[in-house]
Every structure is written in structure tokens, then in C-alpha cells.
Amino acid sequence: MYYPLFNNNAMFRLQEEPFPDDVMEKLNENTKAGFKLAFDVFRVLCEEGNAIRARYGYEKGPLPDWEAFQQEFVPADLVKMKNALFAAISMGYTREIPSLEDVDLTLLEIPKKTE
Numbered sequence: 233m234y235y236p237l238f239n240n241n242a243m244f245r246l247q248e249e250p251f252p253d254d255v256m257e258k259l260n261e262n263t264k265a266g267f268k269l270a271f272d273v274f275r276v277l278c279e280e281g282n283a284i285r286a287r288y289g290y291e292k293g294p295l296p297d298w299e300a301f302q303q304e305f306v307p308a309d310l311v312k313m314k315n316a317l318f319a320a321i322s323m324g325y326t327r328e329i330p331s332l333e334d335v336d337l338t339l340l341e342i343p344k345k346t347e
Contacts, residue, residue, distance in 0.1 A: 234274075235281030235293040236316055238324030242280040246273065259314070267310060271301055274317050281320075 251273070252258055259270050275296050282292040296313075305313075 233293055234278050234296060234316070235285060236274060236277035236320040237281035237284055238277055238320045239280055239284070241283075242277050243324070245276050245280075249276075259317070268298070270310070270314055270317060271296065271298060274313055277317065277320050 246255055251269070255269065255273065258266060259273065260266070261269075278293065278295050282295065285292055301309075
């Protein structure tokens with residue numbers, strides 16, 4: 233099982249490492265180059281997932297291997313990988329903790345009624 237994570241470090245790595253500027257658009261290309269790019273991005277996210285798992289004391293998961301991917305995986309696996317990739321990116325841009333913009337500060341100042 234792979235553990236992809238799109239965190240700030242992954243975002244900066246995708247911007248700084250030799251990825252194309254339009255990496256998100258190129259991920260949808262159904263060419264060998266597009267598949268390799270999707271794989272490379274997925275590997276970066278899995279490396280970040282493993283780093284955070286290790287930080288919290290969990291066992292690291294496997295890292296995807298390009299040669300094994302080409303030989304052992306079928307096209308349906310590529311679809312699953314891309315879905316996991318886009319899900320990780322989508323989750324990376326969402327928040328479970330409300331931001332201050334979502335909190336009505338005046339309501340916090342109203343004393344709670346005690347009975």
C-alpha cells in the first residue's frame with residue numbers, strides 16, 4: 233500500500249525539481265511521457281507520505297518503482313494511481329481546521345449561559 237501525501241514540501245518539490253511548469257495539465261496526457269510524469273509526481277508524494285509516517289513513528293510504506301510499474305502494472309492500475317494522485321493533491325488543498333475567516337469572533341465574546 234502506498235501513502236501519497238501532498239504537503240507544502242511536495243508542492244515546493246514539484247515547483248523546484250525538474251518538473252514542467254504546467255505539470256498539472258501534463259498529468260492528463262495519455263502518452264508514455266504523461267504516464268512517466270504521473271509516476272514521478274506520485275513517487276514524490278509517496279516519499280513525503282513516508283517521511284511524515286516516519287516522523288510519527290509509523291512504518292514506512294513501499295515506494296513505487298518505475299521498472300516494476302512498466303512490467304507488472306496494467307492500465308487499470310494507472311487509473312488507480314492517477315486517482316490517488318489527484319485525491320492526495322485535492323486533500324492537500326483542503327482544511328479540516330476552520331480558518332479565522334470562518335470563525336465569527338463576536339460570537340466567541342458572548343458569554344455562555346449557565347443554568
